[in-house]
Amino acid sequence: MLHLQDITKVYRRRQEEVVAFKATSLDIGLGEYVAVVGPSGSGKTTLLSMLGGMLSPDTGKVWFGGESLYDLPINERTRRRREQIGFVFQTFNLVPYLTALENVQVPLFLHGVGKSEQRDRAVSLLEQVGLGNRIEHKPSELSTGQQQRVALARTLANNPRLILADEPTGNLDPDSREAVLSMFDNFVREGRTIVMVTHDPGAAARSSRRLCLNDGMLVTPHEIHTTKAA
Amino acid sequence: MNLKTLVWRELAERPSAMLTSTLTILLGVTALVAIRHVTVFSEREVGQQLQSLGANVLVLPKDATLQDYYSADLTERTLPESHVASILLENLPGVERLSPKLCVSAKVANRDVTLTGILPQSEFQAKSAWQSVSLFSNKHEGCKKAACGPKTYDAAPETLASERTIDQLKGNEAVIGADVAEFSGLKPGQSVELLGEKLQVLAVLPRTGTVDDSRVFAHLHTVQRLTNVGEVVNAIEVMGCCEDAAGGLVPKLAELLPDAKVVTISQVVSTQVGINRLMSQMSLFVLGILVIVGGASVASTVSSNVRERRREVGTLMALGATPSLVTRMFLLKAWTLGIVGAVGGSVLGLIVAMVLGSQWAGVTVQPLPDLIALSIGAALVITTLAALWPARSAAKLDPCCCFQEF
Numbered sequence: 001m002l003h004l005q006d007i008t009k010v011y012r013r014r015q016e017e018v019v020a021f022k023a024t025s026l027d028i029g030l031g032e033y034v035a036v037v038g039p040s041g042s043g044k045t046t047l048l049s050m051l052g053g054m055l056s057p058d059t060g061k062v063w064f065g066g067e068s069l070y071d072l073p074i075n076e077r078t079r080r081r082r083e084q085i086g087f088v089f090q091t092f093n094l095v096p097y098l099t100a101l102e103n104v105q106v107p108l109f110l111h112g113v114g115k116s117e118q119r120d121r122a123v124s125l126l127e128q129v130g131l132g133n134r135i136e137h138k139p140s141e142l143s144t145g146q147q148q149r150v151a152l153a154r155t156l157a158n159n160p161r162l163i164l165a166d167e168p169t170g171n172l173d174p175d176s177r178e179a180v181l182s183m184f185d186n187f188v189r190e191g192r193t194i195v196m197v198t199h200d201p202g203a204a205a206r207s208s209r210r211l212c213l214n215d216g217m218l219v220t221p222h223e224i225h226t227t228k229a230a
Numbered sequence: 231m232n233l234k235t236l237v238w239r240e241l242a243e244r245p246s247a248m249l250t251s252t253l254t255i256l257l258g259v260t261a262l263v264a265i266r267h268v269t270v271f272s273e274r275e276v277g278q279q280l281q282s283l284g285a286n287v288l289v290l291p292k293d294a295t296l297q298d299y300y301s302a303d304l305t306e307r308t309l310p311e312s313h314v315a316s317i318l319l320e321n322l323p324g325v326e327r328l329s330p331k332l333c334v335s336a337k338v339a340n341r342d343v344t345l346t347g348i349l350p351q352s353e354f355q356a357k358s359a360w361q362s363v364s365l366f367s368n369k370h371e372g373c374k375k376a377a378c379g380p381k382t383y384d385a386a387p388e389t390l391a392s393e394r395t396i397d398q399l400k401g402n403e404a405v406i407g408a409d410v411a412e413f414s415g416l417k418p419g420q421s422v423e424l425l426g427e428k429l430q431v432l433a434v435l436p437r438t439g440t441v442d443d444s445r446v447f448a449h450l451h452t453v454q455r456l457t458n459v460g461e462v463v464n465a466i467e468v469m470g471c472c473e474d475a476a477g478g479l480v481p482k483l484a485e486l487l488p489d490a491k492v493v494t495i496s497q498v499v500s501t502q503v504g505i506n507r508l509m510s511q512m513s514l515f516v517l518g519i520l521v522i523v524g525g526a527s528v529a530s531t532v533s534s535n536v537r538e539r540r541r542e543v544g545t546l547m548a549l550g551a552t553p554s555l556v557t558r559m560f561l562l563k564a565w566t567l568g569i570v571g572a573v574g575g576s577v578l579g580l581i582v583a584m585v586l587g588s589q590w591a592g593v594t595v596q597p598l599p600d601l602i603a604l605s606i607g608a609a610l611v612i613t614t615l616a617a618l619w620p621a622r623s624a625a626k627l628d629p630c631c632c633f634q635e636f
């Protein structure tokens with residue numbers, strides 16, 4: 001369902017050039033659970049952004065469900081993201097002045113869902129993540145684990161085919177981490193796809209496939225090891 | 231959840247962030263609404279005064295104040311009635327009608343009224359001394375007004391209300407203003423006792439909304455006789471055939487009557503006209519301030535809000551918000567503060583105008599819906615234009631900033 005073709009992404013700052021990501025070919029199939037690992041600054045977030053239609057590569061094409069994502073007009077690209085892709089962030093990115101309920105309603109509103117249906121669906125999603133009794137709480141009144149569960153409910157709101165997660169367990173206690181990972185397991189079991197950036201070996205171990213990045217390049221785990229040793 | 235709730239929640243959470251620019255808009259609109267209201271009503275009042283003093287030129291006693299003249303009419307100072315004849319005999323070009331007046335206090339039905347002695351126009355015709363003069367036919371040079379045919383002096387007495395002169399009035403007759411008729415219950419044909427003498431009511435004047443409504447008009451010579459003041463008047467109203475004539479008449483009349491004060495009506499109200507002009511310019515100035523300061527303040531508030539909300543904008547974009555929705559979100563924030571500022575400013579400005587208008591300018595101010603709508607509209611246009619650029623820059627933000635930690 002995802003295919004990268006001759007992608008390069010280079011950041012230029014003054015005289016310096018940083019090759020943030022480079023790959024000749026990468027395929028991610030439907031129903032795969034992919035963990036992206038690699039040292040800090042290796043281009044993991046860059047890859048995730050390009051897969052999500054948020055960052056256009058300098059060269060090459062990103063194919064998503066048979067369409068070249070960056071050849072679509074911006075509103076169409078945004079619509080693909082809204083309807084088919086869910087993001088999970090390390091810092092949850094809840095809107096601080098909205099309640100849990102309202103946060104989950106945001107993607108539904110963006111999708112054009114009517115008011116009462118927004119509410120019904122948001123309540124049932126929050127019940128699914130075990131927060132049915134905290135719907136009127138603001139993010140600041142929730143624990144980090146609860147915040148990530150609200151964020152997960154928000155991610156699932158528009159029933160995405162693909163989840164792109166950037167260190168989803170990075171800030172969580174063991175119990176919350178387990179809750180997130182088991183939700184991901186369920187998601188994949190339904191035949192949907194996850195690409196998850198993670199520093200957590202335990203989380204990476206639950207994936208069906210591992211991609212290792214080093215200096216913007218896809219490498220085998222062995223190569224990372226040698227680079228680190230050198 | 232919709233765009234409105236999204237915006238409203240943020241503003242409700244931290245209203246202080248938008249406070250400064252809301253206040254700027256509010257104060258700007260307050261000043262604009264207040265000044266414009268006072269100006270409009272002050273101009274209306276000037277217009278009314280001009281109308282109520284229909285004469286183009288006034289000949290007054292040297293030391294009489296103009297305020298005396300048009301407010302109460304009652305003054306101890308007088309001019310000899312012979313000045314009327316002097317003006318007539320001079321046969322000045324552009325003079326159309328003359329109306330000498332003498333005002334005294336009197337009582338009707340135990341209420342104070344102003345008894346005004348006037349000279350009917352027919353008597354100018356009749357007086358033998360003035361017969362040699364081709365009466366009021368001497369037009370000034372370049373007069374654009376069509377020559378009126380020979381005058382017949384048979385207009386109805388009610389025309390006094392609009393023309394300020396009356397054609398026919400006998401020594402034992404009186405014409406009463408609408409207010410006097412109302413409180414005394416007098417009707418045409420009945421008799422009214424004034425200063426110890428019975429006069430017959432010739433007509434009741436239609437309501438004019440001016441001091442004339444509480445006047446009783448009688449023949450000048452009757453008033454002179456009843457008050458024993460001799461052959462004097464308080465003022466001579468000189469109607470020129472047009473505004474041009476009035477301007478030219480002033481120096482000539484001043485030369486002719488060195489002991490009198492000759493002014494045009496526009497001079498009477500010139501101070502207020504001047505103040506009104508100043509206020510008009512002030513309101514333009516305030517509008518300028520509103521545009522510059524208000525606009526700059528809104529622009530800086532919105533762009534700092536965009537900067538502050540970068541990660542949220544990125545997150546919304548990741549969730550599928552289109553760039554145009556992001557623009558609309560920030561425009562809506564600007565409009566909210568614009569509307570609060572404009573509506574609040576209108577209310578405050580109106581209160582200021584109503585309180586200060588009567589205290590400082592002596593005018594009664596009522597709300598002018600068109601003016602208020604215009605001010606609110608102007609404030610909204612300014613906020614929109616000022617917010618447009620920062621709101622569009624929000625739509626161009628890199629959505630990837632949602633991955634950054636702050």
Ligand SMILES: Nc1ncnc2c1ncn2[C@@H]1O[C@H](COP(=O)(O)OP(=O)(O)OP(=O)(O)O)[C@@H](O)[C@H]1O
Pocket residue numbers: 011012013018019020038039040041042043044045046047
């Ligand atoms: N907006 C940017 N401008 C310039 N350079 C950037 C920008 N974003 C990322 N980079 C650079 O690109 C490289 C890859 O960054 P990226 O954020 O993808 O790394 P990462 O693998 O997600 O790291 P981390 O694990 O610390 O999150 C880094 O060298 C980074 O400095």
Ligand SMILES: [Mg+2]
Pocket residue numbers: 044045046166
């Ligand atoms: Mg990263």
